[in-house]
Amino acid sequence: MEPTVLVVDDSPTVRKIVQMTLQREHIRVITAGDGLSALTSVADEMPALILLDIQLPRMDGYHICQVIRKNLQFRQIPIIMLSGKDGLFDKMRGRLAGSTEYLTKPFDSGELVRTVKKHLVNWQERVPVRQESMGMRPRLRYRT
Amino acid sequence: MEQQDRIMDGDLQTLGLQSILKMLALSEKTGKLFVSSGPETLSVSLRKGQIVGLHEEGVAQADLLAMLCLVGKLDPPRAQMIRELAQGNMQIALAMLVERGWMSADEMQHRLEFAVTQSISHALRWVNGRFAFHRQLIPLDSKMRPLDVDSVLLEALRQADEWEEIVAGGVTQLTRTTVARWLPEVSKDVGSLGLSQDCIEVLCLSNGELPLQAVSLVLMTPEARVARNMARLLELKLIEVVDTALETELQGDLSNIIIKGQHILAQRRNSPTPEQHLLGLITTLSECINGLLIHHGRYARHLRGRGHVPQDDIVRYLDRRFAQKLHMLTKQHYPILDTATFAYGQLDCNDILTLNKVVKGEQLEEFYWEAVQGLAAFLRMIFAELLQDEVGTSHTGRQLGVAWKIFLSEIDHEIQQYQIYRARRNVQQARGRESMMPSSPMSIVQNWHGVPENNGDYLSPGTGRRSI
Numbered sequence: 013m014e015p016t017v018l019v020v021d022d023s024p025t026v027r028k029i030v031q032m033t034l035q036r037e038h039i040r041v042i043t044a045g046d047g048l049s050a051l052t053s054v055a056d057e058m059p060a061l062i063l064l065d066i067q068l069p070r071m072d073g074y075h076i077c078q079v080i081r082k083n084l085q086f087r088q089i090p091i092i093m094l095s096g097k098d099g100l101f102d103k104m105r106g107r108l109a110g111s112t113e114y115l116t117k118p119f120d121s122g123e124l125v126r127t128v129k130k131h132l133v134n135w136q137e138r139v140p141v142r143q144e145s146m147g148m149r150p151r152l153r154y155r156t
Numbered sequence: 157m158e159q160q161d162r163i164m165d166g167d168l169q170t171l172g173l174q175s176i177l178k179m180l181a182l183s184e185k186t187g188k189l190f191v192s193s194g195p196e197t198l199s200v201s202l203r204k205g206q207i208v209g210l211h212e213e214g215v216a217q218a219d220l221l222a223m224l225c226l227v228g229k230l231d232p233p234r235a236q237m238i239r240e241l242a243q244g245n246m247q248i249a250l251a252m253l254v255e256r257g258w259m260s261a262d263e264m265q266h267r268l269e270f271a272v273t274q275s276i277s278h279a280l281r282w283v284n285g286r287f288a289f290h291r292q293l294i295p296l297d298s299k300m301r302p303l304d305v306d307s308v309l310l311e312a313l314r315q316a317d318e319w320e321e322i323v324a325g326g327v328t329q330l331t332r333t334t335v336a337r338w339l340p341e342v343s344k345d346v347g348s349l350g351l352s353q354d355c356i357e358v359l360c361l362s363n364g365e366l367p368l369q370a371v372s373l374v375l376m377t378p379e380a381r382v383a384r385n386m387a388r389l390l391e392l393k394l395i396e397v398v399d400t401a402l403e404t405e406l407q408g409d410l411s412n413i414i415i416k417g418q419h420i421l422a423q424r425r426n427s428p429t430p431e432q433h434l435l436g437l438i439t440t441l442s443e444c445i446n447g448l449l450i451h452h453g454r455y456a457r458h459l460r461g462r463g464h465v466p467q468d469d470i471v472r473y474l475d476r477r478f479a480q481k482l483h484m485l486t487k488q489h490y491p492i493l494d495t496a497t498f499a500y501g502q503l504d505c506n507d508i509l510t511l512n513k514v515v516k517g518e519q520l521e522e523f524y525w526e527a528v529q530g531l532a533a534f535l536r537m538i539f540a541e542l543l544q545d546e547v548g549t550s551h552t553g554r555q556l557g558v559a560w561k562i563f564l565s566e567i568d569h570e571i572q573q574y575q576i577y578r579a580r581r582n583v584q585q586a587r588g589r590e591s592m593m594p595s596s597p598m599s600i601v602q603n604w605h606g607v608p609e610n611n612g613d614y615l616s617p618g619t620g621r622r623s624i
Contacts, residue, residue, distance in 0.1 A: 023566065025563040118416040
């Protein structure tokens, strides 16, 4: 079984490149172009890892990160922030929001693969068990 | 539990796969035989000494459904439906095809038997490795009619011998995981090449995506025979073997260029003035062009396999390939590109970027606009040539082509924003002339920032009032 990675970025180019790069490593990739779709995808697909841009339409990356971290079922999912901002303040803000790692754009595809693989070790132990069969579809609550 | 169930294990050097299978067949054993060599593992399910299933691990499994689509035996929507239901299990997928009447039961049995024979034939050639036999581990609902070990072994051994013959004949670069693809210059009229039907079929499936093993599976032609046909096609220079490592590296490098280009584009978005917007586009386009030129100097087919290539040779090659094209573009459509120089295998756009030192006002914007169009055309030209040369019409080529088109659409979006602004400005200038009202271009269309969304909010005060 392949791990699933959710890529959240408003640029279709970044989404496609990341998808192409990770698929080559036998990693299944799903994508979202804005904050709200990202949360829907997390609940529906339960990814093993999330690559999250900061500047997103409808809800920014920090906010998404906080929502996920507050949810008991998804809080274990590693979140790699993917952003053009490389200042210390932004990295700190990402950490405070609960990101696992921070990759600065323009990222190197090799570095991306290495970082993703590093956080996918033992991914099967972390991915929440699907609960649709028990009528308990996971939900993410957030305030906009 | 596992230890209790394992009733036999050992080294392949001590006891070969052929002997193990014969022994299990004679004693009518039921269980699962695991044979492994390096990263590969083969598990053969036996019921009363007959083969009822086989599974391979450590090698990428061929997508049989996709291949049946390629040879026109199945249509893609049906394949997709079955794929979702079968979840990668070939036996289940074939059984579903039979259930729905899209494949005959005989064909399913034939295909399963064929796959088993190919895998065993491959494993018979393993010299080093281990084996273990476990009792009562067989799946309950095998879709395959039980196969007689002797007949499978006979055919598998014959095919293994055929492989050995090919290797003895000097064809050592082909394995069951080899992926081949058409060379870019191959004409589409394969009928005129005087090839046998077998060779044509292999040629048609050499799309840079399917490994030799998959081609064999879809054509139901033994792997050894497919290898022989591939060797013939290689001799005729109709196909090439895909260098996976090189291709991964090449894809990574191009991805980095696209990501860098997208990053520059995103940074330059929301420029305060149209001139700066155009300058941002010129910077993005020229950096992408130079990135692609550096990349091509490293991965061009012409320069491959020559070890370390001196920089002068690379520069000469890039000049020969692209300088003339830039010249033609300049002469025929975009004279402003005359100020850009193609030197040392790179495009120097510094003169365009510093045009504001010699030209001002509307004329400067016109020059910038022409440069954007010219550079965009040159960028498209370079990428198309580069991709065709480096990866041809392969899977990687198509993937990169799609990513590139998406990136270009982001650039086009930015170009379009300027075009909208420009069109509105021209309309308003014409209206201004009609009403004999003197005004400057930037005062006619204010709030350049509002243009990108194109949602009707961004209009000059006059137009806004009219639309209300």
